[in-house]
Amino acid sequence: xxxxxxxxxxxxxxxxxxxxxxxxxxxxxxxxxxxxxxxxxxxxxxxxxxxxxxxxxxxxxxxxxxxxxxxxxxxxxxxxxxxxxxxxxxxxxxxxxxxxxxxxxxxxxxxxxxxxxxxxxxxxxxxxxxxxxxxxxxxxxxxxxxxxxxxxxxxxxxxxxxxxxxxxxxxxxxxxxxxxxxxxxxxxxxxxxxxxxxxxxxxxxxxxxxxxxxxxxxxxxxxxxxxxxxxxxxxxxxxxxxxxx
Amino acid sequence: xxxxxxxxxxxxxxxxxxxxxxxxxxxxxxxxxxxxxxxxxxxxxxxxxxxxxxxxxxxxxxxxxxxxxxxxxxxxxxxxxxxxxxxxxxxxxxxxxxxxxxxxxxxxxxxxxxxxxxxxxxxxxxxxxxxxxxxxxxxxxxxxxxxxxxxxxxxxxxxxxxxxxxxxxxxxxxxxxxxxxxxxxxxxxxxxxxxxxxxxxxxxxxxxxxxxxxxxxxxxxxxxxxxxxxxxxxxxxxxxxxxxxxxxxxxxxxxxxxxxxxxxxxxxxxxxxxxxxxxxxxxxxxxxxxxxxxx
Numbered sequence: 258x259x260x261x262x263x264x265x266x267x268x269x270x271x272x273x274x275x276x277x278x279x280x281x282x283x284x285x286x287x288x289x290x291x292x293x294x295x296x297x298x299x300x301x302x303x304x305x306x307x308x309x310x311x312x313x314x315x316x317x318x319x320x321x322x323x324x325x326x327x328x329x330x331x332x333x334x335x336x337x338x339x340x341x342x343x344x345x346x347x348x349x350x351x352x353x354x355x356x357x358x359x360x361x362x363x364x365x366x367x368x369x370x371x372x373x374x375x376x377x378x379x380x381x382x383x384x385x386x387x388x389x390x391x392x393x394x395x396x397x398x399x400x401x402x403x404x405x406x407x408x409x410x411x412x413x414x415x416x417x418x419x420x421x422x423x424x425x426x427x428x429x430x431x432x433x434x435x436x437x438x439x440x441x442x443x444x445x446x447x448x449x450x451x452x453x454x455x456x457x458x459x460x461x462x463x464x465x466x467x468x469x470x471x472x473x474x475x476x477x478x479x480x481x482x483x484x485x486x487x488x489x490x491x492x493x494x495x496x497x498x499x500x501x502x
Numbered sequence: 503x504x505x506x507x508x509x510x511x512x513x514x515x516x517x518x519x520x521x522x523x524x525x526x527x528x529x530x531x532x533x534x535x536x537x538x539x540x541x542x543x544x545x546x547x548x549x550x551x552x553x554x555x556x557x558x559x560x561x562x563x564x565x566x567x568x569x570x571x572x573x574x575x576x577x578x579x580x581x582x583x584x585x586x587x588x589x590x591x592x593x594x595x596x597x598x599x600x601x602x603x604x605x606x607x608x609x610x611x612x613x614x615x616x617x618x619x620x621x622x623x624x625x626x627x628x629x630x631x632x633x634x635x636x637x638x639x640x641x642x643x644x645x646x647x648x649x650x651x652x653x654x655x656x657x658x659x660x661x662x663x664x665x666x667x668x669x670x671x672x673x674x675x676x677x678x679x680x681x682x683x684x685x686x687x688x689x690x691x692x693x694x695x696x697x698x699x700x701x702x703x704x705x706x707x708x709x710x711x712x713x714x715x716x717x718x719x720x721x722x723x724x725x726x727x728x729x730x731x732x733x734x735x736x737x738x739x740x741x742x743x744x745x746x747x748x749x750x751x752x753x754x755x756x757x758x759x760x761x762x763x764x765x766x767x768x769x770x771x772x773x774x775x776x777x778x779x780x781x782x783x784x785x786x787x788x789x790x791x792x793x794x795x796x797x
Contacts, residue, residue, distance in 0.1 A: 308698055329704035341695030345717035354713075355703035406703065 258317075259284040259442050260305065260410060265314035267300055274300040275311065276466040282444065282459060287436055289453035290446045292463035293489070298446045301463070302412050305444065306335050318410060334403030334441075336413040340395050342387040348398050349374070349383035355406040373401040376435070392420045393428055400432070404439060411436065413445035417452060429456055454478070454495050462486055561779055564772035576762075576773035584750045585758035586777060588666065592673040592741070592754060593734040599674050600730055604681025605723070609715070612689035613697065623686075627679050637675050638743025641668060664746030669754060672740035677730045684726030685719050692718055721796035728792060732785045735778065 258281035267275040274297045282288045290298040303309040305316060307328025315322050323331050343351050349370050356366045374380050377397040387395055396416060403411060416432065417425045433456050436443050447453050453460050454474040462469045462477065469489075470482045478495050481487040566573055576582065611623055629637065643649050645662040655662060662668045692715075700710045738756040745752035747761065755778055762771035 306702060308702070328702045333702070335699065335702050337695045337699060339695060341693075341699040343696055343700070343714055346713075354700065354705070358700075358703050358705045358709065402699075 258282065259286075259319055260444070261315075261317040262301070262305075263315040263317070265301070265304065265311045265316070267297075267304065267309065267311050269300075273466050275304070278314070278463075278466070278468055280461055280468060280471050282442065284442050285440060286442055286458045287433070287456065288444045288459040288461060289457035290444060290461050290463060291450060291453040292448065292469075294448055295465075296463040297466040298448075298463045299414055302414055302444060302446050305410075306333055306412050307331055332409040334406070334408035334411045336396075336399045336403050336411070336416055338415045339419055340387075340399035342395060342398055342402070344387050347384050347386055348379065348390070351387070351398055352402045352405050355402065359406060369405060373405060377401045393424050396420060396428060400435065404441070408441065411441045411443040413443065415446050415448070417447070417449070425452075432456070450490060451494070462489070464489070558779065561772050561775050564768060565776045567772075568769045572769055573773045576770035577777060579770070581750050581753065582755075582758060582774050582777075585753045585755045585774075588669065588753065589735055589755040591666070592670050592737075593731055595670045596673040596677045596734040597727055597730050600678045600681050601723070601727055603678060604685060604726060605719075607682050608685035608689050608719075609711075612686060612692075613694055626682050629676050630679055634672075634676050634737065634739030635743055638672055638740035641672060641675070641740070641744050645671075663744055664748065664752060666752060668744040669741050669752055672744045673734050673737050676737050676740050677734045680730035680733060681723065681726035684722045684729065688719055688722040689715070721792060725789070725792050725796065728785055728789050732782065732789075735781055735785075
């Protein structure tokens with residue numbers, strides 16, 4: 258298991274966001290944390306990133322307990338829900354930021370930034386500022402910025418929520434392909450079951466701070482283990498998909 | 503306006519002063535009936551003329567009523583120059599202290615959540631609601647000879663009341679919310695995401711402030727500094743109580759004007775006032791440049 262959560266609990270001001278959460282994700286997998294809003298999926302992601310601390314339980318990345326390690330030392334990249342691009346920096350400077358902080362050499366930074374701009378097909382837009390970009394372009398920049406320091410684990414918080422429905426499907430396919438090409442273990446949070454079913458290798462279904470079921474999209478659809486899963490997942494919608502898989 | 507991005511609109515909702523004013527300037531067509539427009543313009547102009555225009559003319563006319571020579575003499579008078587220097591000292595001190603404090607407080611209250619956060623924000627606003635005279639009195643009762651700290655200060659030979667430190671202290675007190683008030687909404691609207699993103703990439707606190715937070719608050723900070731300067735230079739009430747009106751020692755420009763006026767030295771009083779008016783106009787120009795840049 259590359260990422261492992263062991264009996265995690267977390268409470269915010271009396272609200273229990275995580276109740277005994279345990280799961281593991283293997284290296285190279287693209288996992289979806291799926292659940293209704295308020296089910297605690299973002300909290301799980303933020304705890305893996307080190308942005309929030311669990312009250313109890315262990316978080317392991319690559320076999321090491323990282324509870325006491327700051328997020329910046331965990332080898333992760335994070336894509337925020339609204340991308341959190343640095344609005345006073347150009348696209349290129351956004352992507353370079355993580356490398357500059359690591360005190361990489363100028364030439365190394367430049368070649369890495371160019372490489373990533375090419376990857377996200379925005380070679381000519383390096384000098385633009387975030388507010389001059391479309392939603393989809395911003396997401397691609399956020400993705401490139403998260404990948405710049407070569408993380409072993411990529412975390413994405415509702416990566417498609419801020420994008421309009423029309424381009425969402427297109428971006429989904431794009432992101433899936435990119436993650437496959439880069440070969441980075443990834444976890445994304447979503448409340449959209451279609452998104453989770455179509456994109457992920459592994460779906461972790463959360464509800465009221467608990468994990469309801471973990472499995473491939475196929476298993477979740479065909480063998481729901483709890484009443485909640487049966488109600489929540491609209492299996493009929495995915496029948497066609499399941500046949501293909 | 504047309505090319506406003508989402509972030510600007512966010513700021514409008516939060517009630518960022520300047521951007522909200524822009525909205526008001528562009529009213530819906532139905533409301534811009536010409537008759538109403540001209541009546542409102544007329545009322546505004548009349549009001550400004552009575553409240554601002556005429557008094558300013560009076561200052562200029564009276565200041566120059568005995569001719570240039572008298573004006574120059576009043577302005578270059580030893581006590582006037584000393585009062586001007588003290589005013590500038592108090593202003594610079596207040597701006598320096600309140601800028602540092604304002605940045606820290608605004609950063610703390612917008613980026614961290616803790617119990618009593620709301621109470622702290624309210625306390626910072628107290629100088630806005632309290633009468634400056636009372637602020638001055640409070641300082642006398644705290645630092646004066648019969649005050650709580652009187653014995654301690656006397657033992658260490660520190661003089662605050664009826665001395666320059668008191669003047670500076672009173673000026674700082676009266677102006678301390680300005681920088682905070684300008685920065686807080688801007689920082690609040692920014693959220694924590696950008697800082698969290700930078701921290702996750704391994705940036706330290708100072709790098710985050712310098713590269714992420716500061717570019718965002720730059721103009722708001724300058725605007726706050728300008729407002730703080732304007733208020734500090736004009737402060738009368740609190741300083742009047744605590745200064746003791748010692749000519750050439752603890753007199754600031756506004757106090758000096760009052761003294762001259764009470765001595766029936768009208769020309770000199772208006773001449774000295776004109777220094778303050780000129781400084782105010784300079785600040786106004788600076789303010790407008792910043793406002794325009796900030797868009």
